[in-house]
Amino acid sequence: MGLEASNGSREKLKKNRSEKLKDRFWKTLGILLISGHGLDIAIKTSDTYTWKKEAIVKDNESKEDLTNLSLLGTSLKEELKRKIDYITAGSLDSISESLKDDAEKLEIATEDIPTSEGVIPEEDLKKFLSSFPDNWASGEIRSILAQERSKSVLGYEFKRSAEFKIILLNERGNVVLFAPQELSLERILHIIRHEIAHGNDFDTDKDLTPQEKAKLEADLKKRILSPDRYRSPVVEDLLMSPSSVIDPVAEYWAEIGAQYFEDPTKLPRADFNIVNRVVKKNDPKYDWKKGYVKHRGVSRAIIKKLRQKPRR
Amino acid sequence: MIIKIYQDDSYLASMDIGAGEKAVFLDVANLDFKDQVMDLLEAGFSGLKSEIDSGKRILSEIQVSKDNPFVGLFLRDYLKTEGYEIEEIDPEVERKLNEFVSEISEDDPDKEQIKKIIPKLSYLEKTSIIEELEKD
Numbered sequence: 001m002g003l004e005a006s007n008g009s010r011e012k013l014k015k016n017r018s019e020k021l022k023d024r025f026w027k028t029l030g031i032l033l034i035s036g037h038g039l040d041i042a043i044k045t046s047d048t049y050t051w052k053k054e055a056i057v058k059d060n061e062s063k064e065d066l067t068n069l070s071l072l073g074t075s076l077k078e079e080l081k082r083k084i085d086y087i088t089a090g091s092l093d094s095i096s097e098s099l100k101d102d103a104e105k106l107e108i109a110t111e112d113i114p115t116s117e118g119v120i121p122e123e124d125l126k127k128f129l130s131s132f133p134d135n136w137a138s139g140e141i142r143s144i145l146a147q148e149r150s151k152s153v154l155g156y157e158f159k160r161s162a163e164f165k166i167i168l169l170n171e172r173g174n175v176v177l178f179a180p181q182e183l184s185l186e187r188i189l190h191i192i193r194h195e196i197a198h199g200n201d202f203d204t205d206k207d208l209t210p211q212e213k214a215k216l217e218a219d220l221k222k223r224i225l226s227p228d229r230y231r232s233p234v235v236e237d238l239l240m241s242p243s244s245v246i247d248p249v250a251e252y253w254a255e256i257g258a259q260y261f262e263d264p265t266k267l268p269r270a271d272f273n274i275v276n277r278v279v280k281k282n283d284p285k286y287d288w289k290k291g292y293v294k295h296r297g298v299s300r301a302i303i304k305k306l307r308q309k310p311r312r
Numbered sequence: 313m314i315i316k317i318y319q320d321d322s323y324l325a326s327m328d329i330g331a332g333e334k335a336v337f338l339d340v341a342n343l344d345f346k347d348q349v350m351d352l353l354e355a356g357f358s359g360l361k362s363e364i365d366s367g368k369r370i371l372s373e374i375q376v377s378k379d380n381p382f383v384g385l386f387l388r389d390y391l392k393t394e395g396y397e398i399e400e401i402d403p404e405v406e407r408k409l410n411e412f413v414s415e416i417s418e419d420d421p422d423k424e425q426i427k428k429i430i431p432k433l434s435y436l437e438k439t440s441i442i443e444e445l446e447k448d
Contacts, residue, residue, distance in 0.1 A: 018417060018420070022420075022426070024441075024444045025412070025444075028440055029433075077432070077433065186392065187358075187360070187393045191371060228439070231332055232389075233360070233385040234361065234362050234371070236332055236385060237362075237382060245367075246364060264436060265437070266434070268435065268439045269443050270443075307395075
């Protein structure tokens, strides 16, 4: 009898734990999806695109909101992808119409950037830069310019330049793409995201307080040693062969900062939280899902436009 | 880490890249793609490296060989820049989620639904859920 009662209690405890875990599962998924609600309005497609309604409601508190969403049967990843696919189905001009005003006001010196796949026109580069949150590129980056291999960069003649295929320099907010005509388009976009993140790090950001910068650096120092850190070859290489001059923590920041815009759904939650916190400090109104759809949509549209042209 | 590679929504192959140090095919749906990757590994391909030159930090494009200690990570990034869609699967994250599923009773109707949803989740969703499940 005693043994049966004990078994019964164990079963009850197990069931309670299972219910608790399930609640957390549904609630977390619900929160992630709910915060994406409104994307249709943000990208002005709600009148022309009807999302498949497959709400599976498990969390009573979220029931009302969840039924307004496209899923739970599918995922955030799929929801975002469908929206990006939708906006990139149009032309760049129509996609980035909403960015036109911001692009015209942008105070960053830019020019046409040659790539191995064709030239990114200055106008499109400005739209790409305008799709970042407020105070992320604007206010932190002064110029993004291309230079021929034969010229020096900002007055520097690199000692080993002959050995480098490509060089990029970011000094005092000036980003120089050295011989970008040898780089693929997507690599250039990644590099620009990476360098802009450097403009918002724990040394450089103009919007963080000294305390916030110290916390950012401390959080990144923990993350870079964590087994579930974001894996980037740029950082892993520095961890294996430390440099006395390059700070791997700053490079880790630049890589997760680039990934946050390239595709935040591929970041570990802990890294996502760090970047999102700093982004929100720069632009309190920024909504990462709306921002991602906009940024990724414009990036894909630039890529699509160039790849449709005959290559040089 | 395992990477699943897609192009235009078509699944091409899965590769085990370990912690970044290797690039081994686990499953191949498109043999041409496998041949292309094998050629790349043999001939080398480009990757980014952070360096100092003349006292300035630069990001330079380097040639990556199959003997590079991070060949798997470099290959993942190279394929991304070539327009392939990469899905990353972290075995530790999968193990934790499987452990959670195993705690749900077999006769619970939620179990099947959860099992179907988990593979569709993004890495961010999976790690967010684990973070919540581990809170106590």
